[in-house]
Amino acid sequence: MERSDCLxxxxxxxxxxxxxxxxxxxxxNVVKTEVSGVRCAVLTLEGMVKSGDLAKMLFEPMMSxxxxxxxxxxxxxxxxxxxxxxxxxxxxxxxxEVCEKLCSGFAAxxxxxxxxxxxxxxxxxxxxxxxxxxxEPDVKGTREGLSDSLRxxxxxxxxxxxxxxxxxxxxxxxxxxxxxxxxVYIEGRTPKALRDKTKKALGRIKSDIxxxxxxxxxxxxxxxxxxxxxxxxxxxxxxLCSKINEGRIAVLIDGVPFAAVCPSLFIENxxxxxxxxxxxxxxxxxxxxxxxxxxxxxxxxxxxxAAAVFHPEVLSRSLLLNLLASEERTPxxxxxxxxxxxxxxxxxREAGIRLPRAIGGxxxxxxxLVIGDAAVTSGLISAPLLIIIGITATSAxxxxxxxxxxxLLRILNVLLGGWLGFFGIALLWTVVLVxxxxxxxxxxxxxxPLTPFTLSAVKDALMKTSDKNRPREDTVESLNGSDxxxxxxxxxx
Numbered sequence: 001m002e003r004s005d006c007l008x009x010x011x012x013x014x015x016x017x018x019x020x021x022x023x024x025x026x027x028x029n030v031v032k033t034e035v036s037g038v039r040c041a042v043l044t045l046e047g048m049v050k051s052g053d054l055a056k057m058l059f060e061p062m063m064s065x066x067x068x069x070x071x072x073x074x075x076x077x078x079x080x081x082x083x084x085x086x087x088x089x090x091x092x093x094x095x096x097e098v099c100e101k102l103c104s105g106f107a108a109x110x111x112x113x114x115x116x117x118x119x120x121x122x123x124x125x126x127x128x129x130x131x132x133x134x135x136e137p138d139v140k141g142t143r144e145g146l147s148d149s150l151r152x153x154x155x156x157x158x159x160x161x162x163x164x165x166x167x168x169x170x171x172x173x174x175x176x177x178x179x180x181x182x183x184v185y186i187e188g189r190t191p192k193a194l195r196d197k198t199k200k201a202l203g204r205i206k207s208d209i210x211x212x213x214x215x216x217x218x219x220x221x222x223x224x225x226x227x228x229x230x231x232x233x234x235x236x237x238x239x240l241c242s243k244i245n246e247g248r249i250a251v252l253i254d255g256v257p258f259a260a261v262c263p264s265l266f267i268e269n270x271x272x273x274x275x276x277x278x279x280x281x282x283x284x285x286x287x288x289x290x291x292x293x294x295x296x297x298x299x300x301x302x303x304x305x306a307a308a309v310f311h312p313e314v315l316s317r318s319l320l321l322n323l324l325a326s327e328e329r330t331p332x333x334x335x336x337x338x339x340x341x342x343x344x345x346x347x348x349r350e351a352g353i354r355l356p357r358a359i360g361g362x363x364x365x366x367x368x369l370v371i372g373d374a375a376v377t378s379g380l381i382s383a384p385l386l387i388i389i390g391i392t393a394t395s396a397x398x399x400x401x402x403x404x405x406x407x408l409l410r411i412l413n414v415l416l417g418g419w420l421g422f423f424g425i426a427l428l429w430t431v432v433l434v435x436x437x438x439x440x441x442x443x444x445x446x447x448x449p450l451t452p453f454t455l456s457a458v459k460d461a462l463m464k465t466s467d468k469n470r471p472r473e474d475t476v477e478s479l480n481g482s483d484x485x486x487x488x489x490x491x492x493x
Contacts, residue, residue, distance in 0.1 A: 011112035036070035050124025072113030088121035230441020232264035247475025263441035283464035302413025310421030326382035335418030
């Protein structure tokens with residue numbers, strides 16, 4: 001601890017130093033007062049505290065404190081130990097601690113003649129109300145999504161896991177932003193090795209500012225060259241609780257309504273919260289539909305190009321004649337046509353996302369209809385190709401979590417299918433399969449439980465079973481092929 005960073009006994013010197021640390025920022029408020037004859041100052045940042053609450057829980061008790069010949073030590077003892085002002089109070093010894101607490105929504109009380117201060121929790125910054133998570137819509141699940149406020153998100157999780165084994169651990173990241181991160185896990189379900197590795201990974205973050213979950217995911221994922229990511233994100237507190245119950249660990253970020261969850265598995269992209277609300281047979285059917293949609297979205301354009309250019313024998317005579325008649329009118333090769341249409345579709349999809357919500361959907365739909373009809377009528381694109389892209393685009397919407405990977409695989413399938421035919425597509429999927437199988441996150445294979453094969457987990461992954469007949473959930477570390485140590489025994493008892 002450097003002596004120059006320690007608080008002084010002189011109140012004015014402390015105030016001047018804090019003002020200098022903030023560079024004279026206009027949002028730093030300093031209220032000077034006296035408590036039983038002892039000069040004090042209350043420091044806050046504008047917009048970070050609730051003024052009304054601060055007046056009731058801090059100023060009124062301070063003004064009501066009366067003691068004959070009170071010393072600075074008496075006032076400090078009253079603020080730090082005797083008085084009850086908030087659910088959270090911290091003793092301050094350093095200027096850096098004062099600055100940190102002010103930026104976190106605390107009120108700092110400095111006392112003349114005392115080299116220590118007290119930080120009182122009075123957070124009151126504006127946050128949006130709880131909303132239905134837009135990124136993960138469902139029919140019969142909760143209508144609450146994680147909040148921008150870290151404390152609110154923690155309360156949503158605690159409401160669903162009312163058990164003292166639920167743990168929250170705070171970390172800091174971002175050299176300038178000093179953003180609060182919170183590790184969420186269940187003691188006895190999440191191995192200590194996984195927790196330690198996550199903390200070590202987050203400790204390597206060199207970014208100046210943490211603004212999104214994407215700023216921390218590269219540090220959590222060890223597979224920079226993999227097509228798929230071993231870390232997923234979720235906006236739903238019920239999904240997060242389900243994941244940590246399986247032995248995973250989640251990372252909440254202050255100011256971001258998305259939590260990072262690791263390790264993540266490929267098969268989980270085809271499961272939803274609504275599966276638990278449906279009959280087992282129908283939930284199984286829906287999972288297979290999603291899996292089928294994934295292969296349609298990635299393979300169909302490439303198979304169409306490969307069959308039409310290299311393998312016309314796989315098409316029926318009538319379909320082949322119609323295809324030839326349509327392609328005779330178009331000026332470009334079939335592979336170039338397909339790439340152009342895919343790019344057009346991606347532009348329309350991006351426009352629908354970036355435009356205001358009220359008009360974004362209408363623009364993407366109307367734009368697709370008008371441009372598609374005009375392109376077919378003018379002879380730039382064949383009608384069968386437009387139908388293929390329509391089916392592909394619809395299938396892609398079924399699994400939004402894999403949209404980046406599906407887009408990449410779709411384009412590569414078209415390029416290799418138009419260059420080498422079915423052989424090129426088979427070669428590409430061999431490489432993708434090998435790349436996916438060697439991907440792991442925190443020593444858990446990304447392709448588990450399919451490979452390495454774990455029978456009990458595969459049954460639940462591909463075929464939804466009734467919750468009544470379902471055994472206690474295993475952790476992801478218990479899957480075959482996992483190199484992670486077994487689950488840690490609870491310290492209780």
